[in-house]
Amino acid sequence: MTNVLEIVTSRKLTYEQKVMSLAHAAEDTLSIMSIPEKARYYFDIKAIDDLYEGHAPYRPRYIMPDYEKFIKNGSEFLRISPPEDLDELLNSLMILYRHVPSITGFPVYLGNIDKLIEPFLEGVSDEEAKKKLRLFLNFLDRTITDSFCHANIGPEPTRAGKLILELEKDLQNAVPNFTLKYDPDITPDDYAELGIYTSLFCANPAICNHKVHKETYSSDYGISSCYNILPIGGGAYTLSRITLPGLAKVATSIDQFLNQLLPECLLELGNYMNQRVSFLVEKSGFFETSFLVKEGLIHPDNFIGMLGITGLAECANLLMGDNGKRYGHDVEADNLADTIMTIISDFAAQFPAKYSKISNGRFMLHAQVGMDYDLGITSGVRIPVGDELENVYDHLRHSARFHRLITTGCGDIFPFETTGRNNPGAILDIVKGAFSLGAKYISFYEENSDLVRITGYLVKRSEMEKYRNEQIVLQGTTHLGAPNYDHNRLENRKVRGV
């Protein structure tokens, strides 16, 4: 119980962060999952990682409420009638957000926010709307103190979206993360350029390949947390990951890795994830009791399990051994990485995942995950910082190749020279090219920006500095971001531009 005492007496946590940590510690006193010896081994060598999701899941990791339904029907449980004007809308959303659980304790998905707001702007001047939206956005940033929180805009241009982008540029908020769903056939250039221009001031919004992602589910998708492509009206039960370098370290040969270790580890991971999902669905009582289910804002049929992948680069490099061939730079290393991805993807395509109707009874792949303790492990399928390809086009071709098999979130991050602000159209050309080749998600930030992206979530450099100096910081994600930023030398990310 030292851990609990440490939490209680910590000088680095806010009251809220202590409460969250205590809840976590309490949950972890349970041993519900039966972990077979083989699985235990893969946990021990850090090849399987449950990402501190807790020992007894009592809510899905990520929840994507159908906010449009909420606005249409209101909520009996929350005693909210359908909103009739902008004030009522924003107030209703603020109340509902407070009651959307997730792994972080905060809502990770705030909806297609421009679409929610747009109908309520009729008859409201820009100036008036901006005042209300500013208060709303600041409320979100100061009360959702964890930046694994996402709102979506686009692909159609809206006045609401434009006003939000204009506000975000000035507000410099870390929460929520915004993504612009982008489809060149739907989104006008000037709207996409406004998004890119804004991101060169406040690292928001990121841009997602709508054409590709809209095909992911039979129903509409949203982007939550730090880039999770999930069905609206559902979400993700769990995200557990395979940490590939951990597995590569114990491999005796490439052949043994591909044919024995990797399949065996995936099988253990799959079984473990099924146990988590089963407990959540069958035992926790979440789906029987939550008003979100009763009022039809979510449905258990719309939840999936995400199988995370990380450190593909270091894994391929380790397996290349002494020949020095590197992921991203050498055909041999890339082909090996491709084989690894194919094995993982084939596993997911045939392994029966429990209670996963919307994904046809299968787990889905995710590659956006990074933890504070990831030392020398590059997030997902990215090329490590410091080893990026000199030519950004080559880099993006590589991204497109490795984004291919990952369905629920995979992206790249590029710091850009300040001059990019003068020509967002040029950056849009690069996005168009990358998306036409199949790249799925791109985000930019300006080289000197206070707000920077860690793996997918946003953290302020100024907040990280406070955290390093042992000061209390508002956002819990700064605790996660600062060590990751330092361990993986993210300040050295290659700045693009001319």
Add this chain to the structure above:
Amino acid sequence: MTRAPVNKIIPLSLVDGPGNRTSIFLQGCNISCAYCHNPETQAVCNHCGICVSGCPSGALTIVGSRVKWDPEICKLCDQCIKVCPTFASPRVRNMSPEEVFQEIQKNIPFIRGITVSGGECTLYPNFLKELFAIANENGLTCLIDSNGTTDFSRFPELMQLCNGVMLDVKAWDEQIYKKLTVGATNSIVKKNLQYLADCNKLEELRIVCLPGEVDAEAVISGIAQTIGEKACSVRLKLIKFRHYGVKGRLQNTPSPDDAYMQKLLQLAVGFGFEKAVIV
């Protein structure tokens, strides 16, 4: 086959026209502006060989009576340019339009088009024509970045293939122009201004601003009078002089202050240049 000396090809350029473009810099210029920030592109190497022995990476050799450059081992240290009596870069490849396009092609689908700059690229009109024809076929737009001393009306075929010209209007008064460019005249520049405006090929206008050296105020009003209502649709870049890369009498000259640049911007806006910017 038409060939041109290529100083460098930049795959990604945010600053050479609309959208993302690949920029091709040709070697050799017919004027030598005092404020030129890449004077190593002005003269064409005369193969005197002075630079060869001092190359620290051994990338330069004499083959026959010519200086040969090996891009594979070159460290881009610029030592060769420093010792050259005319600051001419020996790091130049003589390339055909097809060879240049092979390099450009690698950048599709990330680019909208190409911009050929210099030196002064219009010294090689046939090369431009052939390169633009290939680029057009491949869906790329083609821009020329020029000092405007070549009479564009003499090359109708090239102008047909070219989407627009980014024109430097360095000075309005003939004497000021002469002093700045060491002896050139600007009558063709003024003629081109009219011609390009008339045939809708004026992509961008540029003035490098440095009071005492450049009559920027006169250039702004002169352009406005020449191109009339087109002033409202063409982008005018007021470029603040910076001494980086400059060699010769202006190499230590400070940049004009922001107040001066703002004054020019106001003047330009007053003359109807709605798309005037300071860079």
